[in-house]
Amino acid sequence: MNEQEIIEGCLQGESSSNRAMVEAYGNLVLSVALNVIGNRQDAEDICQETFLQVFRRLDRYDRARSFKTWLLTIAYRRSLDMLRKKRRFSEFSARVRFEPAVVGRGGNLRPADPEPLPSALLKRLSPRERTALSLWANEGYTARDISEVLACSASTARVYLFNARRKIKALLENDHGLLQNG
Amino acid sequence: MERCPRCQARLLSREEARGLLVAPDQMGDPADLWRRIAPQVGRSAGLPDTPPVAAGARWRWAAAVATGLVVAATGFWLLHETGGPGYGPSLAGPAERFEIAYVNIGGAPAQTFVYQPQGSDTVFVWAQKTP
Numbered sequence: 001m002n003e004q005e006i007i008e009g010c011l012q013g014e015s016s017s018n019r020a021m022v023e024a025y026g027n028l029v030l031s032v033a034l035n036v037i038g039n040r041q042d043a044e045d046i047c048q049e050t051f052l053q054v055f056r057r058l059d060r061y062d063r064a065r066s067f068k069t070w071l072l073t074i075a076y077r078r079s080l081d082m083l084r085k086k087r088r089f090s091e092f093s094a095r096v097r098f099e100p101a102v103v104g105r106g107g108n109l110r111p112a113d114p115e116p117l118p119s120a121l122l123k124r125l126s127p128r129e130r131t132a133l134s135l136w137a138n139e140g141y142t143a144r145d146i147s148e149v150l151a152c153s154a155s156t157a158r159v160y161l162f163n164a165r166r167k168i169k170a171l172l173e174n175d176h177g178l179l180q181n182g
Numbered sequence: 183m184e185r186c187p188r189c190q191a192r193l194l195s196r197e198e199a200r201g202l203l204v205a206p207d208q209m210g211d212p213a214d215l216w217r218r219i220a221p222q223v224g225r226s227a228g229l230p231d232t233p234p235v236a237a238g239a240r241w242r243w244a245a246a247v248a249t250g251l252v253v254a255a256t257g258f259w260l261l262h263e264t265g266g267p268g269y270g271p272s273l274a275g276p277a278e279r280f281e282i283a284y285v286n287i288g289g290a291p292a293q294t295f296v297y298q299p300q301g302s303d304t305v306f307v308w309a310q311k312t313p
Contacts, residue, residue, distance in 0.1 A: 022216040027212050041312075048222060122202070138203060165193040165194040168199070
């Protein structure tokens with residue numbers, strides 16, 4: 001099933017096409033979200049929300065554009081939403097008094113998953129820089145392609161990518177231990 | 183800049199970046215993703231595109247009607263029980279201590295926090311999926 005057939009099938013509500021789309025692009029969306037967010041659980045949530053939004057709004061997709069880029073644009077926006085939500089919670093929790101003794105945990109929690117990324121490095125980048133770096137490195141995107149996802153000009157996307165490459169390179173040269181620790 | 187070897191030496195190469203980032207082919211089986219998404223897309227997602235059998239529909243109706251009856255009976259009983267003496271807002275004092283045993287999200291124990299701003303009687307409960 002090629003891309004156009006998958007899209008047509010999804011527009012007609014065929015579950016086999018929905019499945020084909022997730023299997024064709026799921027790992028791509030998940031990897032981009034993971035590179036931006038740095039947390040597997042959140043990345044899976046973003047992936048799920050992205051595809052649900054795609055299935056609902058596929059009729060708005062402009063076929064003159066790359067489907068993959070449209071999909072990644074949605075995934076990127078969902079990732080930003082997730083980061084904003086987390087930031088709001090952090091600000092909220094900083095303002096109120098924490099009462100840890102009140103609540104039990106109610107069961108055996110899983111041990112924390114190992115961080116999938118060398119997050120010590122990637123945390124030095126803004127979400128836009130991380131997205132630009134991920135699309136450039138993994139997908140071979142140019143600055144123009146990246147600008148479509150980030151909704152900015154190509155020159156701005158080029159700056160994000162340049163800054164990301166420069167910062168990480170400098171960090172790697174200054175602290176080789178980051179890679180091992182990350 | 184892109185053709186200047188000295189400038190390029192100050193920038194992360196594509197290969198170096200790939201070594202730091204997660205790639206799509208490291209993400210595992212995409213069928214797992216579909217199993218997670220399918221229930222959200224719809225009950226028929228992931229199944230053959232055939233209409234559900236009539237017997238299934240009848241059972242769903244029966245279950246819905248039974249649930250409705252249980253809810254109605256419980257509501258009636260509660261109204262009847264709380265309508266008598268001993269019940270009423272005048273007897274309900276403010277709770278001195280707020281407790282939650284645990285919170286589940288999606289069938290798994292959630293990280294749960296209770297906050298009370300200084301000098302306030304307001305209590306905020308925040309529950310989130312365990313990372």
